Amino acid sequence: MDRLVSQGHLEWWANQSTCLEMYDIDITVSVDAVGQWRATGRHANALDTTQREGWDFLMEIDPHFSIAFPGEDRGGIAVRVVEAEDGTLTLTEVAEQDRHASRTPC
Template structure:
């Protein structure tokens, strides 16, 4: 199984040109022998009260974010985010902007 652990950024886009919020995250991505990926993470820094309110609002509206890895200006991988009570974030594949669900992680 391949594994990538590092930092990334979650971006919540209202449309193709308007990013309403960005959140730095620590993320772990694993890819099994069949090419299926799983990802979990946490906010890199604890959210203060206004940030938490904004996060909760966006999650309530639509829990789909794009993920941007270091060196990327804009996230290109769309994920659905689920937050557990302990703050763990779970990311599952979501269709990208054009409806395609094809996601590839290069772990080399």
């Protein structure tokens, strides 16, 4: 199994040209023998009250983000994010068309 421990940021895009928010995360990505991609992470810095409200709002609207790694201008991997009560983030790769299927176009 291949494994990468890195930092990155989650980007929440309203449409192809409008990124509403970015959140820095510490992430561990692993790929198993059949190519299945899995990732867990945490916010790199504790969210203040305003950031937490924004995060919770976006997660309620649609928990699909793009993830960008250092050196990338824009996130290239669409992921669905689930946050556990302890703050652990589980990221699951999704197809780009599935990511936008639940959003109303702006």
